[in-house]
Amino acid sequence: MVSGATDGLGGAPLRLKTGLAEMLKGGVIMDVISAEQAKIAEEAGAVAVMALERVPAQIRAEGGVARMASPRKIKEIMAAVSIPVMAKCRIGHFAEAQVLEALGVDFIDESEVLTPADEVNHVDKHAFTTPFVCGARNLGEALRRIAEGAAMIRTKGEAGTGDVVHAVRHIRQIVREIRALTVLRDDELQGAAKELGAAYELVRLVSKTGCLPVPNFSAGGIATPADAALVRQLGAEAVFVGSGIFMRDSQNFAELGEAKARAEAIVQAVTHYDDPKILAETSEACPGAIRGLAASGLEEGELLQTRGW
Amino acid sequence: MQTGRSCTIGVLALQGDYAAHEGALRDSGSEVILVRAPQELRDVNGLVIPGGESTALLKLLSRANMFEAIKRFCIVKPVFGTCAGCILLAKNVLPARQESLAVLDIDVQRNAYGRQTDSRVAVGEYVGSEIPLEMVLIRAPMIVRTGPDVEILARYLGVPTLVRQRDLLAATFHPELSTDRRIHRFFYTMVCQSIQRSSSCSA
Numbered sequence: 001m002v003s004g005a006t007d008g009l010g011g012a013p014l015r016l017k018t019g020l021a022e023m024l025k026g027g028v029i030m031d032v033i034s035a036e037q038a039k040i041a042e043e044a045g046a047v048a049v050m051a052l053e054r055v056p057a058q059i060r061a062e063g064g065v066a067r068m069a070s071p072r073k074i075k076e077i078m079a080a081v082s083i084p085v086m087a088k089c090r091i092g093h094f095a096e097a098q099v100l101e102a103l104g105v106d107f108i109d110e111s112e113v114l115t116p117a118d119e120v121n122h123v124d125k126h127a128f129t130t131p132f133v134c135g136a137r138n139l140g141e142a143l144r145r146i147a148e149g150a151a152m153i154r155t156k157g158e159a160g161t162g163d164v165v166h167a168v169r170h171i172r173q174i175v176r177e178i179r180a181l182t183v184l185r186d187d188e189l190q191g192a193a194k195e196l197g198a199a200y201e202l203v204r205l206v207s208k209t210g211c212l213p214v215p216n217f218s219a220g221g222i223a224t225p226a227d228a229a230l231v232r233q234l235g236a237e238a239v240f241v242g243s244g245i246f247m248r249d250s251q252n253f254a255e256l257g258e259a260k261a262r263a264e265a266i267v268q269a270v271t272h273y274d275d276p277k278i279l280a281e282t283s284e285a286c287p288g289a290i291r292g293l294a295a296s297g298l299e300e301g302e303l304l305q306t307r308g309w
Numbered sequence: 310m311q312t313g314r315s316c317t318i319g320v321l322a323l324q325g326d327y328a329a330h331e332g333a334l335r336d337s338g339s340e341v342i343l344v345r346a347p348q349e350l351r352d353v354n355g356l357v358i359p360g361g362e363s364t365a366l367l368k369l370l371s372r373a374n375m376f377e378a379i380k381r382f383c384i385v386k387p388v389f390g391t392c393a394g395c396i397l398l399a400k401n402v403l404p405a406r407q408e409s410l411a412v413l414d415i416d417v418q419r420n421a422y423g424r425q426t427d428s429r430v431a432v433g434e435y436v437g438s439e440i441p442l443e444m445v446l447i448r449a450p451m452i453v454r455t456g457p458d459v460e461i462l463a464r465y466l467g468v469p470t471l472v473r474q475r476d477l478l479a480a481t482f483h484p485e486l487s488t489d490r491r492i493h494r495f496f497y498t499m500v501c502q503s504i505q506r507s508s509s510c511s512a
Contacts, residue, residue: 016428019447019486022326023360023393045368047324047361082405082419083362084448106425106448129426264368271323271369272345 017131017151020084020106021215024048024152024238028228028267029217031055031242033073035080040256041245044263048084048107050240051077056113056160056304057243057290061250066114068096074103086133091308092118094127101130107152109133110145112307113159113242122308125149135219137170137305139177143198143206144309146214153212155236156305157220160243160250162292164227166305167220168234174216175235181207220305223289225269225282232273239270249291258287316501319344319353321379323369325361325393329485330493337493339500347378355387355500358394360447360483363419366393367408376410383412387476387503389496395479396450403453413477414456415469421451431482433465435491443489444470444482452481476503 027047032038038049053069054062068089078085084106089096091110096117100108110123112135125132126149135156136142142153155174157167177196184192184207193203205213218236222228223244231239245263248254254262265286272278300306318334320327322343334341334357344350356379358366370376382388383398390398390413398413407419422428428447435442442463452469455461463471463480471480471492476499484492 015445015486016430016447019326019445019483020425020428022329022486023362023447025326025328025361026322026324027362027365042364043368045365047365083364084425101426104424104426131425267365267368268372272373275345 013129014149014151018214020131021133021152024084024217025215026271027238028263028270029086029238029240030245030263031240032077032246035076036256037246037259038077038080038085040260041263042081042083044260045267046083046263047238048086049077049081050086050088050109050242051105052088055243055247057162057247057250057293058160059113060160060293060302060304066090068093068099068114071099071103074100074105078104088114089123090114091116092121092123094123097123097128097130097132101128105130107131107133110150111135112156112304116307122148125151133217135305135308136174138173139181139206140196140198141309142174142212142216143196143202146212147199147202150214152215152217154217154219154240155231157218157222158295158298159220159304160293161221161295161298162223162244162290163295164221164223164230165295167218167222167227167231170220170305171218171231171234171236174212178206178210178212182210221295222266223292225265225279225286228266228269229273229279232270239266241266244290247290248288250293254288254290261285261287262289315340316355316497316504317342317353318355318357318497318500319350320357320359321366321394323361323373323375324365325359326483326485327357327359329483330357330359330391333485333490333493334497336490337497339497346373347375350378350382353386354504355389355496356382357496358388358390358397359485360392360394363393363396363402363407366397370397380410380412383410383477387478387496387499388412389478389480389499391480391483391485392447392449395452395481398477398479400456401454413472413474413479414459415452415472415479416454417450417481418453419450420448421453422446422449424448431465433463433470435463435471436461438491442471442491443487445486446482449481452479
């Protein structure tokens with residue numbers, strides 16, 4: 001499906017924002033915390049990097065308030081690579097987003113991985129030239145973020161766990177809810193919009209096209225080539241890999257050679273996601289994975305995905 | 310095997326906005342298949358290399374054993390590259406001396422307009438047409454040199470944005486993200502003419 005290309009949602013700016021997201025399709029966006037890691041990601045074939053102070057697994061382990069990365073770090077990473085650089089701001093923290101736009105980052109992730117700054121409001125993303133990506137667990141949440149101006153949706157999953165179960169739950173949920181809308185009669189769409197908590201016009205658009213009006217990527221717990229292939233086959237158009245590339249466990253980094261091999265293997269798996277023979281070779285070439293944390297063992301209060309609404 | 314006179318265009322589907330090209334080509338009357346392996350090139354009369362990240366595409370091309378295969382394909386059949394695809398076709402890539410297929414006699418500079426905040430929907434000149442052309446430029450490269458055999462088909466701010474060298478076509482913008490289908494129809498015609506030429510040769 002050509003999502004975003006002719007969405008009828010707005011003029012040039014939204015088309016330019018979703019246009020960059022279109023270019024990232026079929027690719028892997030990798031979390032990095034240094035120029036060195038960013039270069040490894042680019043050499044491995046990442047389509048973009050997410051510049052961070054700490055990856056989600058570290059944030060989870062160390063606690064404290066997680067904020068936007070320091071401008072110095074972001075600039076260092078931007079100078080190191082030629083691919084797009086993304087950075088995260090806290091939910092609702094539009095001043096952090098303004099800083100990121102002024103730095104010239106290519107995409108802003110208004111992310112539940114950082115400590116939320118506003119319990120009620122997300123950033124008004126229409127006010128920015130820089131495109132935004134936002135997390136979602138279901139269709140209603142995805143459409144609320146799109147109404148606010150998000151140019152890309154990613155499933156939230158459960159970041160920093162290396163457990164793919166929630167990423168699977170969320171992509172299945174969104175795809176199922178989209179499918180359900182396509183069989184409704186026109187006079188049932190207002191009721192559906194009320195139930196989803198989403199704008200009627202967007203609900204109607206999804207019902208007609210059978211897809212989100214912006215690209216739909218997956219994130220939150222993807223750790224192996226097979227994980228990446230799984231979410232791709234379930235409908236994700238590209239994949240974010242956070243802690244899964246560079247971490248051995250929540251506190252220790254993997255050796256760089258190992259991280260590079262993992263990165264290359266996941267890139268290969270995202271492209272050839274429906275070719276089991278290539279996936280087998282790629283999985284064999286992939287050295288280990290982050291030790292991980294079973295998401296089912298987390299307390300409600302430890303979940304990152306419940307941040308934002 | 311080619312069946313009858315049908316025209317099938319492949320879209321390289323390793324990474325990038327290949328789905329948008331697929332839609333644009335179908336709108337223009339072409340049969341389309343997505344290409345991810347070298348043997349799939351046998352079934353197509355022309356190829357589109359889409360927008361995406363050129364560094365990632367290069368990596369994926371060599372790992373799928375497609376770099377040499379596409380280079381050979383470029384010699385015998387029409388190929389159209391947009392943005393990253395244009396970078397891959399170019400003889401020289403600046404500033405980092407990035408590897409490329411080097412089949413099209415142009416030099417391109419990556420990210421020449423700046424970062425994403427400098428991306429734009431521009432309106433430029435389509436040579437030979439009175440109707441201007443919309444050009445979606447996303448972290449776009451710039452063609453900074455064209456060789457003697459390269460024909461300039463469109464310009465923005467005086468700089469070439471669409472060029473042709475025999476059966477190779479390259480754009481620094483994304484016609485697949487506009488609703489104007491003139492560029493895809495133009496490439497479709499190039500492919501049809503190439504089929505006619507090769508069938509009259511063999512006859």
